[in-house]
Amino acid sequence: MFLLRLLGFNTGPIRAIESAGLHLGWGWAGLVLTLLVMLPIAWFTYRCEGKNIPVAMRRRLLSLRLVWVLLLALLLTGPVLVISGWIPQKNRLAVMLDTSRSMSIKFQGESRLDRVKKLFNKGFVKKIEDKTGIFPEVFSFADNVSPVSRQEVEQFNFAAEGNQTDISGALRNLMGNLGEGSLLGVIMLTDGVSTTGENPLTALSNMRTPIYFVAPGADGEAPDLALHLPKPPALGYLNSSVRVRGEVSLHRLATSAVEVTITRDGKPFTTAIASFAADTGRAPFAFSIPCDTEGSFRFEMTIPGVADELTADNNSAGFLLKVVRERLNVLALSGRPTWDMKFIGNALSTDPNARLTHWVRIRDDRWVCSRDFKPERAVSALNLSDDLKNADVVVLNGMPHSFLQPVEAELIKRLEAGSIGMLVLPSGQTFAELGYAGTEIGARLPVNIGDELWRGNPGNMVLPSSETPYNFLRLVDDPIQNLEFFATLPKFDGLYEYNGLKPGAEILIKSTVRGNFDLLPFMLQSRAGQGHVIMLTGGPVWPLGFRLVPTDRGISPFSAMVVNMFKWLANRREDAQISLELPSSRGYVGQATSVRVWVLDSKNQLQTNAQVAITVRDEKNNANTVQCIETSERGCYEAAFVPAFRGLHRIEAEARYQGRELGRTTGEMLVEMPTAEFDEPIIKEAMLRQLASETGGLFATDADAEKIIAAIDSVPGQKLESRSLDLRDSWLLLLILLLLPMAEWYLRRTGGLS
């Protein structure tokens, strides 16, 4: 340190050097090269003096010259001295307080938040300050993270009202704001119930800051009966039925069965029973809703309450069901007769609202058309003009593209507008052979056609996940059984492997056939504007319809799948110009719901640069207007709103373009209180212990929170700081560089050499 000061350098806050290193700008090779150049020059000039110099003088002069050359060479190569040393640092400590609804769960007459309050009143925060010398920064978290002032900590006016908890998100948020490097630790007072966001165990496993958990109380002693309705249906079709599945869970209760009462628009509708097997706390229930009348209906399910229950909010759940008349007109175009289309037709015939028009090419000059499942006399040419106009779904079954050219533009236009869907079946010829490469229809398929490879390996269908969002793929009520059921379906002969999927394409069903890189997909879907395209890559599929034999009065799974898939493809919209798309017919208080609005102009083209707004009205007629933002999807505009009250909400969307109104549309949504916080009313002790252990922290309950304080490291903080010192900035070195030649001159003069 003294030397550095002597050289004229300021080491800043570094008081003791931990390590130092010299770096040369030209590198050590540069220094060597410089010396190689300079030393010979110096020797030559010295040697050329040619005078009779005494040995001692020679040595002195040589030394001076050498030192000067070395110093000059060093300074030429850009020397930088990098020093590192510890400097004191002000550490920070954070206390995070869970204020979500699960903290209102009571134990021995006190809620979890009450126990935290008691802990605070005993001076928990002050004790931390005394131990570490740091006053911790306090935050509350539930839906989001909010800083809490000292005064608010002293008053402790918190309420357990947060609708959801995201533990990993809250911690990440905190680290981002405070900086993980200066954080001594985080003390989290929580029950561990994380209802949203990533799993804390996976999201936080790499965290370097110790997290100390204080769990207030123990598992909730109050019993609870809860009703869960994860995916209620939103749309039903006239003359069909809709299946509703839900679950009832028990906490600190034992019963063999719970009756679920279902009402429709306030009137008794039906009941369902959730039967509990021994030692299980969850039981499913299901019921069917026959859609025999058009309209919008509100269904409410209720289970009986129990005395001193944890919460009554989760004893009921509701949803809106809209029943529409489904004019399902299917137009099928086959390049030749196939069993697949026959059995798909059989399946469609089970729906009284479905109409199938099936054109089959026998020869180029011989076509047979079957309407409503009745073949007509053969004709000499294909005539699709009226049939395409009325169609809701088009099926392409090995039909050569040349026959579709006259109607291709109309088909694509309607597909993009969402008024028609498309199902594409495989055939013995590739799409390239059928002439689809480079065509408008080919461009809308989910795959890149042209390099199709037939893999004639029989295989099974595999659902990618047990929780498929597509109703037509739920052939069995139970998701796990549905997954197993798909694996037992009749094998197909083979499938096509394509050269990649297009962006946005989704695999609905995989296969057990391995391609070059992965298991090949069997069923794919993609969007073309507002329309949907489903494509099968292999087959045949008729064995599913032929070999699955219903033994009860229920519809066969294949028929259900076909009919529901076609209805999904039909994508029926009531207002062709403006249409509303809600993620679900149900929302939750305090949770954002996004709404998408699709806008078409008067020519039924997707409209960009429109001004779109949605107005949301609740049951009390409070209105909230939100402007929509145009998304990357053409003609699609999105907005989000956060409902503040429960009940039926009406959403009206309005679109304008250049000051002119394009149209309006309305939709409805039922908003309920979120009950996820009470789904598992237990302290997640195992998870908290594991997280604490992985991050170097500790777990304790509120009763022994003192050990947390004892465990917090109170060593004054310091951090390793580095500094770079350019030696060329040293005045002393510069002075030496100037003094050395002067010293030589002096020696020469005094030695009689000058």
Next chain:
Amino acid sequence: MTNPRQKFNRHSCFEMIPDLCQPTSSVIYRHSCVVMNPAPHKSASSHIYRHSRAGGNLSNHAKTLLLSLLLLAMTLPLSAGEFDRMVIPRVKYDGGGDWYVGPTSMPNLLKQAGERLNMPVQADNVAVSISDPELFRYPMLFLTGHGQVRFKDHEINTLLIYLDNGGFLWVNDSYGIDKYIRREIRRLYPDRELVLLPTDHPLFSMIYDFKDGLPKIHEHDAKPPAAYALFDKGRMKILYTYESDIGDGLEDAGIHTNDTPEIREKAMQMALNILVYVMMQ
């Protein structure tokens, strides 16, 4: 007798007809040009043995080569052109009737369907009984003979399920089957009657036009030819061609010496009409 049904699980409301689709056996069918021994449960090796035994005069080297080629063919994947190849088996039944008569009729029909309609076909003579687990591999069945036809009780149940699920049965009267087949059809559908199809029914104009309805193939009792159909839930499930032996008309040239090429062509055209009608409805 094995029960063709297999339970999926105790919670399901439907059952699965076992899928015995095995590429090995289908490829053997493709290469075997002899009458198939109606025992599809036999292993692949026994079929190969039967095939090679047919060429008993071949040298050992030739047999080895043939066997190698067969084995090689079994490992080759089907090309897309062979995707969903159609087979129309004949029904084996009890009662003593000659269910096996006219072994070349269905192979010839399938060959022509492949050539004229560009359909993938497997032009083999395949036979299957109603109680065979493989029944549900074939959406269309062909039944013919000259005499007694008798289904067992459980076969009636199975055939009902087969037809209700989308299957089709074409009964070809080779002369003498009439009273027996009508009895069996009554057992299947006691509350339904066979309906005579009018001459303007689409069946007679699917590919080829038959203005007068079913063509007369072979004399039999010199009665007019008649196409009877059984309809259930709006769909034709059984077609019974009476006083017109279309099956015989489909046979190889020379088998029925009285059949002129024109008669054989008429039989083929009508059979193709039937095939396409079945696939369209």
